[in-house]
Amino acid sequence: MKRLRTAVVIPMVAGGLLAGVTPALAAPAAAGAQPLNSTNIPAQYADQVLNWHTCTGDELPTAPPPGAEGIECATYRTPRNWDRTGDKIDLTIAVSRLKATGGEATASVITNPGGPGAPGRSFPTRLRNQTKLRASQEVVGFDPRGTGKSTNITCGGAIGTGGDLDPRDRSKPNLNLILDATKYAADSCQVKSGELGPLINTYQTTRDIDLLRVLLKRDKINWVGYSAGTWMGAHYATHFPTRVGRFVLDSATEFTTTWQKSFDWQPLGFERRWRQDFLPWLAKYDSVYHWGSTGEAARQTYEQVRASLTQNPVELDGEKVSAAKFDSTIPGYLYAKRNFPVLAEYLVAVRTLTEGSATAEQKSAAVQKVKAEQSSKDVIGPQPLMVPTDYDDAYDASFWSIPCNEGPWTGNRSSVIKQSQKLIDQDLPLLGAGWLIQPCIFWKNKPIALPKVNGQGVPPVVIVQSVHDPATPLEGAQRAHQAFANSRMLTVTDEGDHGIYAGGNAPVDKVVEDYLVDGVVPNDQSLPGLPLPVPPGA
Numbered sequence: 001m002k003r004l005r006t007a008v009v010i011p012m013v014a015g016g017l018l019a020g021v022t023p024a025l026a027a028p029a030a031a032g033a034q035p036l037n038s039t040n041i042p043a044q045y046a047d048q049v050l051n052w053h054t055c056t057g058d059e060l061p062t063a064p065p066p067g068a069e070g071i072e073c074a075t076y077r078t079p080r081n082w083d084r085t086g087d088k089i090d091l092t093i094a095v096s097r098l099k100a101t102g103g104e105a106t107a108s109v110i111t112n113p114g115g116p117g118a119p120g121r122s123f124p125t126r127l128r129n130q131t132k133l134r135a136s137q138e139v140v141g142f143d144p145r146g147t148g149k150s151t152n153i154t155c156g157g158a159i160g161t162g163g164d165l166d167p168r169d170r171s172k173p174n175l176n177l178i179l180d181a182t183k184y185a186a187d188s189c190q191v192k193s194g195e196l197g198p199l200i201n202t203y204q205t206t207r208d209i210d211l212l213r214v215l216l217k218r219d220k221i222n223w224v225g226y227s228a229g230t231w232m233g234a235h236y237a238t239h240f241p242t243r244v245g246r247f248v249l250d251s252a253t254e255f256t257t258t259w260q261k262s263f264d265w266q267p268l269g270f271e272r273r274w275r276q277d278f279l280p281w282l283a284k285y286d287s288v289y290h291w292g293s294t295g296e297a298a299r300q301t302y303e304q305v306r307a308s309l310t311q312n313p314v315e316l317d318g319e320k321v322s323a324a325k326f327d328s329t330i331p332g333y334l335y336a337k338r339n340f341p342v343l344a345e346y347l348v349a350v351r352t353l354t355e356g357s358a359t360a361e362q363k364s365a366a367v368q369k370v371k372a373e374q375s376s377k378d379v380i381g382p383q384p385l386m387v388p389t390d391y392d393d394a395y396d397a398s399f400w401s402i403p404c405n406e407g408p409w410t411g412n413r414s415s416v417i418k419q420s421q422k423l424i425d426q427d428l429p430l431l432g433a434g435w436l437i438q439p440c441i442f443w444k445n446k447p448i449a450l451p452k453v454n455g456q457g458v459p460p461v462v463i464v465q466s467v468h469d470p471a472t473p474l475e476g477a478q479r480a481h482q483a484f485a486n487s488r489m490l491t492v493t494d495e496g497d498h499g500i501y502a503g504g505n506a507p508v509d510k511v512v513e514d515y516l517v518d519g520v521v522p523n524d525q526s527l528p529g530l531p532l533p534v535p536p537g538a
Contacts, residue, residue, distance in 0.1 A: 034242060037214050042085050046214050050074040055096060059149060060122050068125040072097050076215055078145070081199055082207040091196075093208055094149035098124045098139040101131075105138035107245065108216045109516065110209065112142075114227030114251075117200070117398025119148025127224070127502050132513045137222065145208055146200040146401065152394040153197055158188035159396040164322040166310060167420065167434040178436060179413050186404075186439035189397050198445045200398055201405040206236045213243060220245035222516060226499045227472055230463070231255040231262075234484065237458045238451050246516050247461040249487075251469055251498045254476035256453050256483035259403035260410065260440070262476055267423045267432035269473030273334045274430055275299065277468055277496045281532050282344055288537050289344050291351075302347065308354040316371050326350060327430065329373065334470045335498040341535040346373045400439050407447025409440035416441060455485035460521045463489040464508060466529060468496030481524075488522050495529025505530055 037046045055064070055073040064071045073096050080089040099105065113123045124139040133139070143150040162181025165174060190197055209232075213221050222245040225233040230249035234256070237244045249255075254262040279302075280295040292298035306323050314321040333343035349369035352358045358366070403409065411419070416436040423432025455461070461484070465477040474491075481489045490511060492500055501512045507527045514520040 034219065036217065036219065038242075039210065039240075041211055041214060042079075045077060045079065045085075045211055048076050048215055050076060050095070050215050052097065059094070060096075061119075062122070064122070064125055065128065067128040068098060070099065071122075071124060072099065073121070075149075076212070078208045078211055080196065082204055091145050091151040092149075093145065093151075093212070094121050094143040095212065096121045096124055096141045098128060098134065100134060100136055100138050102135040105136065107137045107220075107222055108140050108213075108218050109133065109137045109222035109224055110140045110142070110212070112144075112223075112225040112229030112232050114225070114229040115144075115147075115395065115399055116202075116228035116231065116402040117144055117147050117395060118228075119143040119150075119395060121148055130502055130509070130513065132517055136517060140212070140216070142209075142212065144205050144398065146196070146398040147394040151196070153189075153193035153200055153397045153401060154393050155185060155189040155397040155400070156192040157393055158185040158192075159393075159400065161185050163328070164313075164320060164324050166322065166324045167436065168323070168424070168429065169310075170421065170424075175417055175436065176413075178434075179416075182437050182439050183442045186400070186442040187444075189400055189439070190444060193397060193401065197397075197401055198405055200401045201448055202232060202235045202402065202450075203239075203406075203448060205232065206239050209236055210240055210243065219243070223247040224250065224501065224516075226250045228253055230472075230480075231259075233461070234453050234455075234480075235451070237455075237461065238453045241457045241459075244459050244461075246459075246519065248464065248501060248512055248516060249461055250464040250501050251472045252463050252465055252477040252480050253472050254480045256480045258408060258450070259406060260408070262472075263403070265473040265476040266471060267428040267430070267435060268475070269468075270331050270334060270431045270470040271428045272473070273468050273470035273496050274330070277337075277532070278334060278340060278343065281340055282347075285344070285535050285538050288535055289348055291344070291347065301351070305347070305351045305354055309350075312354070314350065314353045314370070316367055319371075321350060321353070321370060324434075327433075331431065331470065334496075336503075337497055337530070337532050340533055342373065344535065345369060349373075404440040404443040405445065405447055406450055407440065407443075409438070409443070409447070411438060411441045413441070454483060455487055458484075458486065460486045460488060462512065462515050462522060463487055464492065464500045464512065465489060466492040466495035466497055466500055469498050470496065471498050489524050490522065491524075491526045492529045493526050497529070 052072045052074050055071050059073045075092050075094050077090040078093050079085045080091050081087060111120060111123045113120045120141045121143045123141040127139045145151060146153045161184055162178055165178045167178060220243050223233045230252040233247050233249050237247060279298040282289055282291050282298045283294050286293045292301045306326060309323040309326050333339040349366040352362055352366035416438050420433060420435040423435050463477060463481050465474060467474050481487050490508060492508060497503060500508050511522050515522060
């Protein structure tokens, strides 16, 4: 799920775990068993030819990393509304691929970084070093309708309005201002995105993906989806079960329920990651950061710095570091343990700027550090993806529109205030205080009906989940696993990273690729996570 800002947040297990694998084949190839275009996609779309070419500098947000220099790009046309293809109003979908290294690809694995609505044209580069997978499969990415280099929607830059309003200030005027800002942004999204806005939803995107399958000339597709990409994968499998090859759902949302219920696990997930993983780690290296020698002492130091910011926000060349901005910067660093040292340095720098005893030299260094981190795009967000600045508005618009277009989303101004207060009372303030920021309660369009997602008739899929994932907490993933027939779950212990496969965990990668490449369906099992980092100077 998406990287979080205070004014952008949508308040977004079972049985014993058995070691070993079942030597059964997942979704054996059945080329020719059904027509390639079995859903009667109109010929003007189904007969397109993908114009693959080496991606140019203006087609990707950043240059591809080593090992992915040959990434190719293409575009194709898709109906704006799959239920009214006769309108002949088209959208453009931007796609990419890393070709198989061993010659002609025998399969296509489509990737999705989540969001919902995150651009994914660059995302195949995450799998660039997966030697076994790439030997036989091409890795395909795409920018979903609404974002990236595909046809965009917009909120007119309205998301972020009121971002310095502190949701821990529970005065009625302040809470009303926050809700007014949320309503303003929600209204702006719907007005600015016009007729396309309601069509930015999972149903329409699954049809875009199936058209891509046809253009790739694949009877079945494989899938690696992270975070909200697990929602997309599960919904595609529900709509097109006979087109499912081998699907990996990594860092799973509770895709068997509503967006609202799935997002509602996030305050618990982030608080747990903050208090049980990061703060004890920070305390372990108190000799480096001097932030407190226990996790609780470190949390109290954070509260002291935060309290200082409520009275005297830090001014940086016209940009303000308020208590709300301070809070909203923290969650983005919790998705990946490799960001812990950067988060620690940021916290120390902000503290330096709130202390009267700091020297001019110390404050100057702290200013540079805070300014760099406030604008940094190197932090892994709720999906393992760097989202370029020029995509922010379209991505934010998609991130709000998809859940709000797919309801139901219940609540009103009074109920979301009560819900956020309850989360504060449960000691879940990091995200919980801002849980009244729910734009979907102000959405005017009637939401589409979601299908029942239960895995019936779908080949085995594999869920990968860390126990302290902040954005898609374990509890929701376990419930999805219980409710999705024939799913298998790899539980990664002593781990809190969001996005595990292709992230350096060799035992996980082996099980996943034995499934993706060889068709070996694993049993439910636990696998060990990776250790937390040692900071420089420790």
